[in-house]
Amino acid sequence: MCGIIGIVSHSPVNQLLYDGLLVLQHRGQDAAGIVTAEGNVFHMHKANGLVRDVFRTRDMRNLLGNSGIGHVRYPTAGNAASTAEAQPFYVNSPYGIVLAHNGNLTNTDQLKEDLFRLDLRHVNTSSDSEVLLNVLAHELVEVGSTQQLSVDRIFKAVSGVHRRCRGAYAVVAMIAGHGLLAFRDPYGIRPLIIGSRQSADGVEYMLASESVAIDSLDFKVLRDVAPGEAIYIDETGKMHSHQCADNPQYFPCIFEYVYLARPDSVIDGVSVYETRLRMGEQLAEKIRQQWAHLHIDVVIPIPDTSRPSALQLANALGLSYREGFIKNRYIGRTFIMPGQAMRKKSVRQKLNAIGMEFKDKNVLLVDDSIVRGTTSREIVQMARDAGARQVFFASAAPPVRFPNVYGIDMPTRQELLATGRTDEQIAREIGADALVYQDIDALIEAVREINPALVHFDTSCFNGNYVTGDITPEYLDIIESMRCGSDIKVKSSSLQLDLNLARGT
Ligand SMILES: O=P(O)(O)OC[C@H]1O[C@H](OP(=O)(O)OP(=O)(O)O)[C@H](O)[C@@H]1O
Numbered sequence: 001m002c003g004i005i006g007i008v009s010h011s012p013v014n015q016l017l018y019d020g021l022l023v024l025q026h027r028g029q030d031a032a033g034i035v036t037a038e039g040n041v042f043h044m045h046k047a048n049g050l051v052r053d054v055f056r057t058r059d060m061r062n063l064l065g066n067s068g069i070g071h072v073r074y075p076t077a078g079n080a081a082s083t084a085e086a087q088p089f090y091v092n093s094p095y096g097i098v099l100a101h102n103g104n105l106t107n108t109d110q111l112k113e114d115l116f117r118l119d120l121r122h123v124n125t126s127s128d129s130e131v132l133l134n135v136l137a138h139e140l141v142e143v144g145s146t147q148q149l150s151v152d153r154i155f156k157a158v159s160g161v162h163r164r165c166r167g168a169y170a171v172v173a174m175i176a177g178h179g180l181l182a183f184r185d186p187y188g189i190r191p192l193i194i195g196s197r198q199s200a201d202g203v204e205y206m207l208a209s210e211s212v213a214i215d216s217l218d219f220k221v222l223r224d225v226a227p228g229e230a231i232y233i234d235e236t237g238k239m240h241s242h243q244c245a246d247n248p249q250y251f252p253c254i255f256e257y258v259y260l261a262r263p264d265s266v267i268d269g270v271s272v273y274e275t276r277l278r279m280g281e282q283l284a285e286k287i288r289q290q291w292a293h294l295h296i297d298v299v300i301p302i303p304d305t306s307r308p309s310a311l312q313l314a315n316a317l318g319l320s321y322r323e324g325f326i327k328n329r330y331i332g333r334t335f336i337m338p339g340q341a342m343r344k345k346s347v348r349q350k351l352n353a354i355g356m357e358f359k360d361k362n363v364l365l366v367d368d369s370i371v372r373g374t375t376s377r378e379i380v381q382m383a384r385d386a387g388a389r390q391v392f393f394a395s396a397a398p399p400v401r402f403p404n405v406y407g408i409d410m411p412t413r414q415e416l417l418a419t420g421r422t423d424e425q426i427a428r429e430i431g432a433d434a435l436v437y438q439d440i441d442a443l444i445e446a447v448r449e450i451n452p453a454l455v456h457f458d459t460s461c462f463n464g465n466y467v468t469g470d471i472t473p474e475y476l477d478i479i480e481s482m483r484c485g486s487d488i489k490v491k492s493s494s495l496q497l498d499l500n501l502a503r504g505t
């Protein structure tokens, strides 16, 4: 889950893009980049680091032009440390194209081989996003690069991308001398939303991963981009849209509501904050039924993401809600940091207990999810060190037992705390006296109650159902075997070969 943004304006967009990326920083802390278009010329600056560190005044000055795209990266493929994999990516033919991608392709290696062998294109990094860009570039050639690039042709090229690419992709791209293109994969796994505003010179458009970026830049939300749909804003500033997939279906990632997105965003018509409140209510109901024998003195959230769920859970149970952990506001999100050593160290740096809230109390700690257990293990111990009598733990999401292949870095079953363990074993692992998880149906209900039009979700990390239909046990085995420890560093080019071997082809 990276953050992407695209703006077509009537005045310079560099500051708007920067401000938008700052608002999307929670979606990626590893690298940031902006490309602006000034006539036929692209200006690009990208590097590893947080938005505030990547862009100096001199970089901003060079980002000239009235349209542009931006990206904050949370690596899920390729090499986390490589500056060359910071986005947006650029390819010079046809026309000159830049692209920023949120998600993860699941047939990267097959595509890479086809690009090399059949399309005569070279991909220089191990990033799936560079592959995606080259597929788009090739499809744009296929629809007739020697002729005028009409809107129809651009949409045909996106249909070609949908036919070839598997996995999750929300994309913003710019075609030099033409306009800004955005599209969402046929299942709408990762979010994408469009907004507009009226300026003295005409309408201006903005696309972003989350509505919070649109709100905070003073645009008005128009609507979510539909699964499979493409939006094109041409060089005159006119917006076009078209459904480019044969069989689009809504399967948004439910983990966006659990953890990834900011609570003040609305994704696919659902307020993230409201779902988190409802998750708390649903969990309270389960606790009421299952834990009548336990005495809880106080409910304490594990900041930040679990706050709304913990608050509502406490309300529903008639218990007091107290802030027992204080978060160092200068430390980022730990789950999306690359490398277990860094994540572990950061939990202690990030959270500190307030003794009086724990001393001689039975505390119920609430987190939005338990993934590797890095946070919960540390936090339970911190609660005990602070003098808690009993420590109970509640997760507003079900156990995470399966790898995510659509843009969240949960690649191996071994590193997921809940894989192969019962709730009792997990409670022992994190050192809690009791543990309760949300049920998957209750989680789905928490989102669907707000927008009943959403019927299906990508819930693969909870139940192993992979909607794209191409994720076999062999695929997961190979992904796992390619990961060195838990750090992201994929020996990408061997995937297809290994898959073929696994299938005996
Ligand atoms: O079981 P784990 O592998 O530790 O992952 C789960 C934890 O990581 C996330 O917190 P994070 O610190 O990333 O962000 P937050 O401040 O938004 O809660 C999430 O909210 C959980 O607390």
Ligand SMILES: NC(=O)CC[C@H](N)C(=O)O
Residues within 6 Å of the ligand: 001, 002, 003, 073, 074, 075, 076, 077, 078, 085, 101, 102, 103, 104, 105, 127, 128, 129, 407, 408
């Ligand atoms: N989390 C994401 O969306 C990652 C995008 C892309 N797969 C990368 O690793 O750069």
Ligand SMILES: [Mg+2]
Residues within 6 Å of the ligand: 302, 303, 304, 305, 306, 367, 368, 375
């Ligand atoms: Mg957290």
